[in-house]
Amino acid sequence: MILCEQCPDNPACRNCLLELRSGGSAQKVLPPRKVKVTELATMETSQAQLIAVSRTAIGLLSSTKKLHGRMEVELAFDFRIIGSGLQGINGVPYYVVDIEKVLRKEEVLERLLLEEFHTWHMCNELNPTDVLHSYKDRDDERGRLIKQELQKLSILRQIETIFLYLLDDGKVRPLGSNRAAPDVEGEMQRLIGEATVHGNSLREQIVSHDGKKVFEMYASILPDRTCGIALIDVTAAIAEERRRKRREWEIYRDILGVVTAGKLLLLSDEELFFLLREGHKSLAMDIQAPEDLALLRRSFKRTLEPLGFVAKRFLHFLVAVNEAASNTLKHGSGGTITLYIAHDQDLCRVVIHDQGQGILLEDLPRATLQQGFSTRNSLGAGFHVMLQYCDRIYLSSTAAGTKLILECALTS
Structure with a gap:
């Protein structure tokens, strides 16, 4: 597979879209849009072209610098994407960036996306407990809302056995690197098929094949017709309840x-x-x-x-x-x-x-x-x-x- 010489101006070519692995939700950006890329590990910046987008990933053309690792892509002064990049097509400076969270200047703490929560929960890039100190004495309505959401994140961040997934176009992908065992993921995908067919939320209990782990699964249909899944390891809680x-x-x-x-x-x-x-x-x-x-x-x-x-x-x-x-x-x-x-x-x-x-x-x-x-x-x-x-x-x-x-x- 190669990148079309006329990309992204040739609507008939889908090579760059296929690399996003997002099914029919991927679209080309016409004309290409210049974006600023900052590698978070080194804070080095460079320019790239945004040529393809989907709900879960974006495609960047960067002929001046190789992109890798976690990065921030600034689309506008108030709109940024945090994600992880990898080369999409061999021999071509085309990079696919998996979206971890979307940040808007006015919405970053007011509307917390599922992906945002998972990123905050799984890494130390932004510790909500630290941010809480800034809102300790805020008494306005917006401050109370932000403080409430940060408190939720501070509590959930302490849970080490929660796995978050997204079902998009029939495929389940983890939101981050934390994931359950393959047999549990397979059973999870089988069960949530019912939720997506009927458009209903679903709560089920999953037991690992060896019988040693028990999970509570919650699946909810999201407004964009994808399905968000929370998988919580309740093995220890059940064992403690039995002991009690x-x-x-x-x-x-x-x-x-x-x-x-x-x-x-x-x-x-x-x-x-x-x-x-x-x-x-x-x-x-x-x-x-x-x-x-x-x-x-x-x-x-x-x-x-x-x-x-x-x-x-x-x-x-x-x-x-x-x-x-x-x-x-x-x-x-x-x-x-x-x-x-x-x-x-x-x-x-x-x-x-x-x-x-x-x-x-x-x-x-x-x-x-x-x-x-x-x-x-x-x-x-x-x-x-x-x-x-x-x-x-x-x-x-x-x-x-x-x-x-x-x-x-x-x-x-």
Whole structure:
């Protein structure tokens, strides 16, 4: 590919436009426009010709000086572009400058572009915290607006795990050098296709292929029909939230254990699984309607009486099981009752499982210990009967439902 000898005056030639890689949004500048170029690393200045423009890049012809690195292109006394340059066509002094931000004298801090934020966030060219000192005592409307935007930038700049992208003409490009792993970018591009097709904003969660990273993705359609994407690494935040919930859960577990003298214990699903492995399943049935309760009582009597269950204890335990089963009907749509008998046949455990909304952790003390506290998700007033007539109660409650295990010795 060569630069046309008549460029940019020959509208039929698109070589200089193709190098911008901006699809159909690139246009020629007719006639070419003289611009001032300042290399930011050395502050050396030179003259060039602006011959092609797009929303994301510009094309410069510079026959007197090679252009490279980050630069400022002054188009007019109040209009400048900051970008990074590279040679576009081999053997021709034609350079493509990727636009990082556009600065206007009256709008530089009043209308912050996505590209501007990213540049400020990722480099030390302009530290918004430093600029804030100049606006500390400003009390006019414009000063307050500038101060507010700078404060936002100061906060966001401290976030090291945010990646910004732009979807333009079907291609995703990062706004700067900071970018996520290729597999995450691939999943991101797949998801934002929906946003661009329907013209809607999109929020999705992305998990890396190895399962070690979790990202929140926000995609918004911009006025020029491109799509801006913010990708935030929330792995650490999720891990910390899980640790916090675990610590909170352990506190509630200890409190309930102490208050009930060890009769009420909170267990995880994993702990419940290993607990039930200590016995074998002897009976299982669904409770869907009040008439099922009578069948439940008869089935338990038929299964447990031959094991030498003391009559009075058996009656009390059956009352507790009946209360637990009734609660699945009162506060939900029924549940499953399963009887396990220990391998040495010295105790039995009954698992009552409903698939309701579960009980909030902060409601557990009231739902289990406070008489008269009853909501759709609580264990009901009968819970005090269960505590009185069982040797121990194990409880696990999540958004997937509540599991209650009533334990009673068979011989004592």
